[in-house]
């Protein structure tokens with residue numbers, strides 16, 4: 001049986017003495033805290049730091065981000081991936097500008113109604129910025145809680161995550177923001193996936209997995225599904241004016257980003273000509289091969305050069321290409337062409 005006040009006290013005292021000095025921990029501005037949490041979803045702390053600093057320089061407050069040009073925003077986000085995060089964030093920030101006088105709402109219901117705000121972001125921002133008693137359950141927290149409670153349930157299930165969230169909120173002290181951050185920090189630095197440092201753990205005395213010698217078997221891992229492999233030919237279609245075809249993506253997760261025309265490897269050049277309305281000269285010039293691994297897919301891309309003398313609305317000067325936002329996968333194959 002967990003002694004709640006001892007547990008909370010041990011955890012909070014440890015956190016105050018050991019927390020990492022991160023740029024978003026030096027501010028109490030709810031907008032900046034929110035921005036950091038959006039970036040930290042699915043991206044590691046070390047990667048996020050320079051992006052966070054760039055964003056608070058370029059977009060220091062709600063109004064500057066709400067009014068920013070989408071293309072420039074995506075360009076600044078380039079490299080962080082999961083571009084829907086920044087698009088949703090801008091939509092939400094615009095609503096804060098219009099509906100809440102540019103002030104992040106401290107009412108959880110109002111905040112949760114904003115675009116892109118799910119249980120994690122909502123709990124994190126509301127607790128850290130306003131000390132509202134809501135848990136912020138990420139992968140680190142799920143691992144810590146599975147081990148503390150000797151919990152063999154599948155932590156990837158939404159129903160289990162909901163129950164873990166309720167369990168945390170049942171023991172949460174008034175210092176909600178610090179408490180959430182302490183649990184996350186413990187998972188990130190001590191109760192790590194491999195080789196946890198139980199010997200240094202501030203809550204070792206409360207840990208059921210440690211007592212049972214079961215730390216290594218928790219959390220229970222589901223067998224990872226094999227990633228889907230996709231093969232593309234990517235075309236560098238050039239004309240005599242040093243221009244190249246780059247298409248702006250619409251209606252996909254990468255909306256607003258630019259990409260080279262890419263086709264399933266079985267697509268013939270004749271059908272590409274038909275689709276683009278161009279006559280293409282194909283000298284079989286192979287630019288290079290690139291593999292890019294996404295969360296659920298692996299892309300294998302082969303790059304080829306094609307020429308045309310025809311006009312097309314998507315032609316853009318080669319000098320302009322580097323100013324446009326492009327996904328990491330596209331940047332990789334484009335670098336083959338530049339090199």
Ligand code: SF4
Nearest residue numbers: 147191198201204207
């Ligand atoms: Fe994690 Fe070990 Fe601490 Fe338990 S004792 S919470 S397993 S670091």
